[in-house]
Structures are given as structure tokens and as C-alpha cells.
Amino acid sequence: MTKVGIFPAAGGLGTSIINHLVKLIPAEQLILIARKPDSLAEVSRLGATVRRADYEDPSSLERVFDGVDVLMLISYASFEIQYRVEAHRNAIDFARRSGVEHIFYSSLAFAGDLTDSSVAHVMGAHLRTEQYLADLQAQSNITYTAIREGLYSESFPIYTAWFDLAHPVDEITIPHSGAPPGVTWAKRDELGEATANLLASYVQDPRSFPYVNRLLLLSGPREYSLQETVEILGRAVGRTVRIREISPDEYAALSTHGTKHTYHGINLAREWATAWDAIRRGETAVVTPLLRQILGREPEDYETTIRTLAREVRTQEAS
Numbered sequence: 171m172t173k174v175g176i177f178p179a180a181g182g183l184g185t186s187i188i189n190h191l192v193k194l195i196p197a198e199q200l201i202l203i204a205r206k207p208d209s210l211a212e213v214s215r216l217g218a219t220v221r222r223a224d225y226e227d228p229s230s231l232e233r234v235f236d237g238v239d240v241l242m243l244i245s246y247a248s249f250e251i252q253y254r255v256e257a258h259r260n261a262i263d264f265a266r267r268s269g270v271e272h273i274f275y276s277s278l279a280f281a282g283d284l285t286d287s288s289v290a291h292v293m294g295a296h297l298r299t300e301q302y303l304a305d306l307q308a309q310s311n312i313t314y315t316a317i318r319e320g321l322y323s324e325s326f327p328i329y330t331a332w333f334d335l336a337h338p339v340d341e342i343t344i345p346h347s348g349a350p351p352g353v354t355w356a357k358r359d360e361l362g363e364a365t366a367n368l369l370a371s372y373v374q375d376p377r378s379f380p381y382v383n384r385l386l387l388l389s390g391p392r393e394y395s396l397q398e399t400v401e402i403l404g405r406a407v408g409r410t411v412r413i414r415e416i417s418p419d420e421y422a423a424l425s426t427h428g429t430k431h432t433y434h435g436i437n438l439a440r441e442w443a444t445a446w447d448a449i450r451r452g453e454t455a456v457v458t459p460l461l462r463q464i465l466g467r468e469p470e471d472y473e474t475t476i477r478t479l480a481r482e483v484r485t486q487e488a489s
Contacts, residue, residue, distance in 0.1 A: 172373045173201055175238035175270070177223065177261065180204035183276060183319070184244050186362025187369070188213055194370035201238050225257040235268035242274045242369060245296065248433050249442065254295035259302055266312055272376065274369060275303060277318045277385075279354070280448050283456045284318070284385045290448035291441040300385065307383050315372075317365060318387045320356030320461065321454055323475040329353070329445065330400060331421075332430060335476075335483045338407040341414050345421045346446040348397030348413040351455035355399070355472040356390035364388055364464040388461040391469045396449065402473045406480035418443035 174195070176184055179202035188202065197216035204210055205224040214220045219237075223230040225246045235241060243265070246257040258275075265273060277300055280293035288297065296318075303314040327333055331342045368386075372379045394402070397413060404411035421427055422440035431439040448454065461469050 171199055172239045173237050174199055174240045174242065174369060174373060175201040175203060175235055175265075176242045176244070177203035177234075178205060178225070178244055180206060180209045181244065181247065182358055183362055183365075184242075186359045187242060187366045190363040190366035191369060192216060192218075194366060195373060199373070201235075203234055225261065228257075228260045231261055231264040233264075233268065235265045235270055238265070238268060238270050240272045240274070240369065240372060241265050241270045242276075242365070244276045245278075245299070249292040249295070249438065250433050250436070251291070251294040251298070253434065255298045255302075258295065258299040262299075262302065262306070266306070266310070271312065272372065272382070273303060273312065273314045274365070274372075275299060275314060275316045276365070277316045279318045279320045279356075279387060279389060279456075280445075280453045281318070282453045283458075284387055288448055288453055289444055289451060290453065291438070291444045293448070293453075304383070313382050315368065315381045315383075316385045317368070318385060319361045319365070320387075320389045321353050322358040322361070323355040323390070323470075323472050324358050324479065326355070326399060326403065326476070328430075328442075329396065329449075330403065331427065333400075333403055333411070335403070335407055335480050336487060338403070338409060338411065340409065341412055342400055343414050343416050343421070343424070344396070344446060345416055345418045345443050346396055346413070346450060347415045348395060348400060350393070350395040351449070351452040352393050352395035352398065353449060353454045354389035354391075354393050354457050355475075356388060356461060357470045357475050360461065360465060360469050361388055364461055367464050386460060387456060387458050388464070389456060389458045391457070391462065391471060393455045393457060394472055399472070402476050405473075406476045418446075
């Protein structure tokens, strides 16, 4: 019986993948690895094996992948480059030593149409991890599938100066005018569902799986400029919202943004501003049919997702 490991298994994408995967394969085939295993109690009761490990404690990864045949490796939650790359490599190396045969890796939908370069700092670690997996495949029997997950519709705050649906402002200050090209926003849970479908497809018949040693791009159904993105946010909260373009240095100097972009004590606000350079160059504007094909339906459009989020916020505020 093929065993599927998911690490880390308790975050937003991991939780979505698990929720959909247990509908496709028995929970007994899952080995779920998380920093806080107690958060996986419900799926554990269904028969999944639960183990503890943490990217930030490399020693915890030793032998944690034992018995795993197929690993879903979800990227470390940061946009530092070197630390993040080392965290991924540690996990991949331990997985190889434990006999993992195939690794699915959650990459990100910058770098255009599956190109190997990006001006976005946040994409740096993903590109190096993709290359590491490709190099390993050429040197050993391990195979991989790198999934460039579309920019989450729910991640709009980090591209709109932390716009808050519960406490909206009239003006968004970012180093971008809002003009096209834009972003092919994708709903996170649909990305999780599509990823679960890919995992199940591989498990059911690895020899006919069409995406071995491949990069995939899962995009939303259409491109939205940042101006359109902001207009949709405004409609969802019932007010007019506009973009005021500032320079990257001005953005980095704003104290609130610096706090939001501090990782391991280092302010990376200026590095984060390169995301808007990448958007401006069209890196996030590529539309592919793959998400629709894997889901078997048209993905949810961005405005529907945002309106739902806004209703949930209003419900929470009223309760």
C-alpha cells in the first residue's frame, strides 16, 4: 500500500490538501507530519499516522519520512532565500535517505510561463529548490513534480499594503500604479483540491502519471490588474478604494510594512517590493487551463472569493 506523506501538514494549504485527499484515498495511507501534531487529531482518528517535525529543527526530520513513498513537501513559510533553501534541502535529503520515491513540491506562480528566472525575491528559494530536485533526479532514482501554485486570492493583503476587509481604507500605497499586466488569482482551497487530485492520480498509477519530473503552473481562470483587484476589494466593502503609487524605497520606509516583512529579525520590506516589479513584468499574468482540467470545473473567480470573505468578516464582526 503506497504511503503518502505531507509536510508540513497543519498549515492552510496542507489542511486543504488533506481534506480533499481523504475523499480520494484511505486515511490509513497518510503519514502527516507537523510541528504541532495535536492539530491533526481529527484526521488521526480516521486512521492517518501523525508524526512531529519542524523545518526549524533539522534534527527532527531524521527518520520522520520513514515508510513514506510519495511526499508532498510544502514550502517553508518565509521569503528569505538562503534559510528557506536550506530548510527545503534538509527535508529533501532526509526524505531521500528514508526511501521516498517521488516528491511533490509546492512552488509559487511567479517566473512567468514556467521560466527559470524571476525578479521577485520571494521566488528565489522556489527556483533554487526546483533546480535542486531536478539535479537530484538526474543523479538518482528519485522523481519529482513541482507545482507552481497560483497566487492565493486570499493573499491579496500582501500585495495591497495589508488591506483589511474588516477595517478598510480608501487609499492603498504600493510601488505599482495598478495598470496591467496583473495577477491570475486562484482560490487556495481549489489549489489544495487540485494538488490532492494530482497526488491521488500518482498513487493510483505512477507509471501513467503525466507530470513526472515536470513543472506545473496552476493559475486562476483570468488575469486581474491590481487596479481591478482593488476595485473588487472596494465593491466588497462598499466603498471606493484607490491606489497611490509610491517608490519601493518609500514603501520599505513605512514602519507598518517593515514590521510585517520582518523575518528572523531582518526587515525584508525592500526585498518584498520586488514582487511588484515581477507583477509589472507579467510574471503573474499567465493563464493556463490546468487548474480547470484537474478540478473538472471552472475555478472560482476572484470577485466571488473576495465577496465571500467579506461576508464572513461581517458575520464575525456582528457576532
